[in-house]
Amino acid sequence: MARSRYAPDRGLTARMTVTMFLLGLVFVAFIGLIIGIGAATHGSTDVIALFAVVLGGGMLIGSLFYSDKIAMRTAGAVEVSPQQAPELHGIVDRICALADMPKPRVAIARSNMPNAFATGRNADHAVICVTTGLMDGRLTNEELEGVLAHEMSHVAHKDVTVMTVASFLAIIAGLMVRMAFYSELFGGGRRNNNNQNAAMMMFAIMAVSIVVYAVSFLLIRVLSRYRELAADRSGALLTGQPSALKSALIKVSSDIGRIPQQDLRTAESMNAFYFAPAMSLRGGGGASLSKIFSTHPTLERRLAELDKIQQQLNQR
Amino acid sequence: MGFLDTLLGRTKPVQPKLDDLFALPSAAITLEAGAGFKPTGSGSVCFRPVEGRSFSDVENDVRDLLNASSGKDGGLPVEVTKDSYGFTWLVSSHLSDELEGLVTDLHAVNSSLVDNGFGPQLLCTLVAFRDEAERSLALVYLFKRGTFYPFAPAPGSGQRRDNSLELQVKGVIGDDLKWEQDLGRWFPVWGAPGL
Numbered sequence: 001m002a003r004s005r006y007a008p009d010r011g012l013t014a015r016m017t018v019t020m021f022l023l024g025l026v027f028v029a030f031i032g033l034i035i036g037i038g039a040a041t042h043g044s045t046d047v048i049a050l051f052a053v054v055l056g057g058g059m060l061i062g063s064l065f066y067s068d069k070i071a072m073r074t075a076g077a078v079e080v081s082p083q084q085a086p087e088l089h090g091i092v093d094r095i096c097a098l099a100d101m102p103k104p105r106v107a108i109a110r111s112n113m114p115n116a117f118a119t120g121r122n123a124d125h126a127v128i129c130v131t132t133g134l135m136d137g138r139l140t141n142e143e144l145e146g147v148l149a150h151e152m153s154h155v156a157h158k159d160v161t162v163m164t165v166a167s168f169l170a171i172i173a174g175l176m177v178r179m180a181f182y183s184e185l186f187g188g189g190r191r192n193n194n195n196q197n198a199a200m201m202m203f204a205i206m207a208v209s210i211v212v213y214a215v216s217f218l219l220i221r222v223l224s225r226y227r228e229l230a231a232d233r234s235g236a237l238l239t240g241q242p243s244a245l246k247s248a249l250i251k252v253s254s255d256i257g258r259i260p261q262q263d264l265r266t267a268e269s270m271n272a273f274y275f276a277p278a279m280s281l282r283g284g285g286g287a288s289l290s291k292i293f294s295t296h297p298t299l300e301r302r303l304a305e306l307d308k309i310q311q312q313l314n315q316r
Numbered sequence: 317m318g319f320l321d322t323l324l325g326r327t328k329p330v331q332p333k334l335d336d337l338f339a340l341p342s343a344a345i346t347l348e349a350g351a352g353f354k355p356t357g358s359g360s361v362c363f364r365p366v367e368g369r370s371f372s373d374v375e376n377d378v379r380d381l382l383n384a385s386s387g388k389d390g391g392l393p394v395e396v397t398k399d400s401y402g403f404t405w406l407v408s409s410h411l412s413d414e415l416e417g418l419v420t421d422l423h424a425v426n427s428s429l430v431d432n433g434f435g436p437q438l439l440c441t442l443v444a445f446r447d448e449a450e451r452s453l454a455l456v457y458l459f460k461r462g463t464f465y466p467f468a469p470a471p472g473s474g475q476r477r478d479n480s481l482e483l484q485v486k487g488v489i490g491d492d493l494k495w496e497q498d499l500g501r502w503f504p505v506w507g508a509p510g511l
Contacts, residue, residue, distance in 0.1 A: 008326045016324055082504075086475060093503035094401055097439055098364060100330040100460035103500050142402045157325040230325030237329060240366030240437055241402070314368035 007312070009233060009305075016226045020166070023219045027169045030212045034176075034205065041201040048179055048205065056172040060164060067160050068105075068127045071119035077109040077129045088135070091145050092128060095152050099238055104128045104155060114138055114252045118151035119160055126155040139248055146245035147252070149235035156234065159227050166220050173213035180206040224295045229305055240313060242306040249306075253299050329436035333462030334426050336494050340443060340455065341415040343464075343492040350488035353445040353453055358409040359418045360510040361425045362439045365404050374432045375404070378425050382408060385421070394421075397509045403439060407510040418443065426459070442467075444511050451478070453485060454511050455493070456502075463496035467505055475506050 031049070038045030063070065071077075082089040089106055096103045104118070104126035114133040120126035128151050134144065154160075180202045236242040296302075321328060347353050365371055382394045395407040408421040422441050429438060438459040445453040454467045466485040470476040482502070486495055496502060505511070 008324075013324050013326065020323070083475075086506075090401060090504075090506070094364075094403065094439060097458055097460065097501070097503060098330075098436070099327070102498065103503075141400060145402065153325075153327060156327050158322050159325070162323065162325075227325050234325070234327035238327070238436075240364050240371070240434075243367055244402075310368065313366050314370050 009230075009308075012226060012229055012233070016223065016230070019219055019223045019226060023166060023169060023216060023223070026212060026215055026219065030169070030173065030208065033208045037201055037204045037208070041197045041204070043198055043201040045201065045205065048176065048183075052172050052175040052179060056168060056175055059171055060168050064121045064161060064164050067164070068120040068125055071117065072107060072127060072129065075109040075111070075117070075129060075131075077107040077127075079105050079107045079127070087141070088130065088144075091141065091148055092152075095145065095149050095238065099152060099156065101152065101156060104152075108132060108135070116147050116151050118154045120155065121161050121164075122158055123155055128152065128155070134252070138251060140244075142239075142241060142244040143248035143251065145239055146235060146241060146248045149239045150231050150245065151235075153231040153234035153238070154227075157227065157230060159231070162227070163220070163224060166223055167216075169216045170213055170220060173209045173216060176209040177206055177213065180209065218292060221293060221295060225297045228296050229302065232302055232305060233309060236306055236309045237313070242310045242313070246303055246306050249299060249302055330460045331435045332426065332430065332438045332459035334423065334430070334459070336462045336464075337419060337423060337426075337441060337457055339493050340419050340457075343455070343489050344415050344443075344445070346489050346492050347445065347485065351485060352447045353485070354447070355415050355418070356444045356446050356452075357411060357418065358407060358510040359422055359441065359443040360405045360407040360508065361422055361441050362399075362403050362405050362505075362508070363429060363434075364402070364437045364439060366434060366437060370432075371434060371437075374429065374434060378406065378428050381424060381428065382406070382421055385424075395509065399507070399509075405509045409510070415443070440505070442505060442508055442510060451481065452511055453481065454505070454508065455485075456505060458496060458501065461496060461501065462494060464493045465496040465502040467502070467508075469504075469506065469511070475504070477504055 034045050034049050037043075072079075080088070085106065085108065088108075092103060092106055095101075102123050104120065104123070105128070107127055107129040109129055109131045111131040112133045113131055114136075116128070116130040116134055118126060118128045128148065130144075130148070134147065139147070184199070184202045184206075232245065236245050239245075297305075344355050365375065379394055379396065392409040392411070395409070397405045397407065399405060406425055408418060408425075410418050410421075422443075426438060426441070429435060440459060441457040442454045443457075445455065447453070451471065452469065455464055456467050457464050466482040468478040468481040468485070470478045
């Protein structure tokens with residue numbers, strides 16, 4: 001009985017595994033195709049691929065190591081001490097003690113949009129940030145705790161690292177497209193008798209890269225939505241209050257719809273780490289499309305999953 | 317958390333460590349001899365309630381259990397308070413300053429929560445001390461870590477803690493308790509019931 005109450009969600013685990021497997025598969029297929037193109041056109045694709053991997057890897061490591069600083073700068077967040085925000089620190093303290101995690105740095109961003117995010121490559125370098133819009137009394141303490149527990153679960157799951165590594169493939173594919181394009185553009189003058197082959201090679205690399213970029217982009221979004229559900233789940237189990245998280249979600253989501261567009265554009269680049277998406281594609285006909293491109297599951301989906309947790313916690 | 321758990325976004329709830337709590341009575345004697353702090357006889361368990369009937373049933377059982385035994389060993393009825401963070405504190409008070417009875421009471425709370433599968437909800441246990449100058453001090457036990465740390469609110473209003481007293485207490489008790497080595501986890505419990 002003690003076990004079943006906090007049992008992991010097998011379905012979610014399975015879906016996440018499949019998504020990650022597919023991402024890996026696309027990666028392997030991508031490498032295979034690049035090598036294949038090189039063999040078919042008797043050109044050297046190795047140099048271009050190696051360059052993309054090294055450059056992409058550098059970008060990856062850089063963005064991992066500076067993730068906390070980059071995110072804080074982008075959001076305009078300022079770190080606060082326990083004296084400046086005793087309530088917020090009190091809640092974070094308790095969550096950390098419950099979850100047996102080191103305490104992250106706590107920051108506040110000045111924005112009317114009620115939201116929160118966590119960043120940093122691991123628990124020791126984590127920053128948890130809330131906006132002033134979340135702190136202005138719209139949420140009760142319990143709801144705020146639910147939001148923070150969700151963010152702390154992102155930290156515990158190392159979501160920044162996982163998502164950065166997952167987007168490695170998209171970075172490489174994007175770089176390959178660009179490099180193939182520029183070498184087509186500037187390499188024209190140096191061509192000799194095998195220019196036909198070289199042009200074909202570059203065109204093939206570009207086509208493959210574009211397809212890989214599109215597919216991996218979609219898979220990353222799927223993965224991101226599953227990680228959100230996983231964080232909801234861990235957060236709700238941690239506090240034991242799924243309904244507090246539910247009401248926070250409803251409040252935050254309905255408020256976000258009313259925010260003017262200017263504010264949203266600045267926040268858009270960090271969507272993946274937010275508690276709720278800052279921008280939602282709405283409108284007739286686009287509903288199913290926006291679902292595929294969204295970093296966050298729909299509100300209905302998240303509420304339904306939390307209902308399940310509620311029942312699970314209440315078993316006898 | 318293991319690599320696979322991180323990859324799959326699963327968090328295993330942390331089960332509490334209960335045994336080290338029994339080191340308290342002997343540590344209290346050392347504390348009294350070394351720094352003049354006496355137990356006030358009250359202590360509390362803090363946990364995060366789970367919504368729903370199952371948990372409130374367990375909570376009621378615990379309260380009944382403690383109240384049933386309260387007359388015999390010089391204990392008073394338990395007090396239940398909810399703090400502003402939504403955590404529940406069960407305060408058990410004893411007339412005598414012997415810690416054994418109190419620790420047994422506190423342990424009863426812990427073990428019934430654990431037995432019913434709610435172990436991960438336990439936050440901390442706090443035992444209150446006071447010296448002749450009426451300075452108050454708490455020894456806080458973190459369930460998830462199985463470690464203790466001192467918490468001494470500075471006299472007067474405002475949320476300030478007397479860090480030098482806390483470090484002094486840690487030095488006086490020494491190896492009698494398993495201390496929390498990471499000072500970042502000595503989180504304050506302002507206005508904790510029973511303090």
